[in-house]
């Protein structure tokens with residue numbers, strides 16, 4: 001029913017759409033000029049017609065105008081009584097553009113040939129003399145299917161563009177990131193990924209690896225901030241047996257493990273100066289020595305580093321070496337915070353919900369209108385993980401098929417209960433806005449006050465009066 005209705009809508013839209021420029025293209029191939037003229041007469045209002053009387057002419061017209069639909073007579077010169085030239089023309093067209101809808105117009109009693117043509121890729125056939133009304137209908141159905149196919153292909157393409165190595169993002173800043181990753185992945189240059197917490201730095205590092213020439217090699221990640229300073233060196237470079245107390249066997253470090261692949265140095269801003277020096281030497285010379293070892297071991301690995309720390313400040317303070325920084329940041333990739341990704345926020349939320357709802361066994365779960373409104377207006381931080389976690393929780397908490405703002409722990413749509421005084425309403429709003437601003441600016445009063453357009457003393461006074469804790 002639905003399909004029929006869509007088809008009916010479509011055919012009427014075709015009839016409405018009779019602007020010369022937007023007429024669908026149709027190629028008519030027949031050696032009988034009279035028939036071509038007749039068809040031109042009957043179809044010329046609805047279609048932009050091209051015509052040819054033989055195989056060469058047909059292929060030339062087809063290449064020049066790329067019509068989605070072709071009407072093809074099988075009996076073409078030089079042997080109009082046989083079907084081989086017609087079959088050859090069909091084969092040419094199907095080879096050039098396999099999705100073309102070729103309708104065979106066959107003489108009486110040529111049903112077998114027509115069927116054979118279908119086997120070779122024709123879309124449909126009609127017998128001469130052709131009934132104009134029937135032809136109109138068949139043609140319209142052809143264009144409808146061709147349009148659907150085109151729509152499907154472009155949708156598929158869009159889906160692939162949206163998800164880039166598992167990362168979602170249609171917003172301009174994210175598309176820029178994807179473009180840059182595509183470009184740098186195939187080079188061997190070290191990449192520095194900068195971005196706030198939870199913006200997808202590890203995902204980007206992974207994407208670079210997957211798209212690089214060493215994708216078959218290992219991807220080895222090390223979180224430099226999670227390892228005690230005293231152990232970091234041996235974790236990176238490995239150690240020989242007996243190198244220090246507790247080193248009871250030889251151990252291969254992360255750098256060596258990453259040989260032939262990618263080494264991801266996460267939280268690089270946390271690496272102490274002495275280890276920076278050693279890493280720098282490795283970057284310059286491409287070999288390492290294990291702790292307590294004498295041999296130099298050559299290692300070839302792509303380096304990707306990431307941090308959410310301010311390395312420029314580190315350099316100014318002397319906690320981060322400038323030469324190390326320049327070695328690592330041959331290409332610098334800035335990941336935009338979630339709050340700057342516009343339409344992506346809703347898009348991410350919806351895709352996360354699809355995934356978590358399926359996991360929770362409730363594939364029908366969707367956001368309520370109020371929840372979507374809340375998602376759009378909530379002052380998100382930079383962190384994609386925060387959004388992900390809220391949606392994950394909501395998928396579990398939701399009752400029925402709708403996720404409410406409360407499930408997401410978002411401020412509910414503001415409805416003011418009867419009997420509220422103006423003062424109460426104002427204070428509630430003030431409190432909400434101040435809390436949101438504090439959250440957004442990570443409790444930094446100056447920035448929060450600036451955003452709300454009030455002075456710092458006023459801000460403090462409000463905190464006090466409204467009983468807000470930072």
Ligand SMILES: Nc1ncnc2c1ncn2[C@@H]1O[C@H](COP(=O)(O)OP(=O)(O)OP(=O)(O)O)[C@@H](O)[C@H]1O
Pocket residue numbers: 166167168169195196197198199200201202203204308348384385388
């Ligand atoms: N563009 C995106 N599309 C889908 N999921 C994303 C995207 N960006 C981040 N995520 C998800 O958000 C979470 C955080 O991503 P990731 O660990 O790569 O970020 P990070 O910047 O390394 O975080 P951290 O600073 O905490 O180390 C992951 O669960 C990841 O799946």
Ligand SMILES: [Mg+2]
Pocket residue numbers: 201202266
């Ligand atoms: Mg990370």
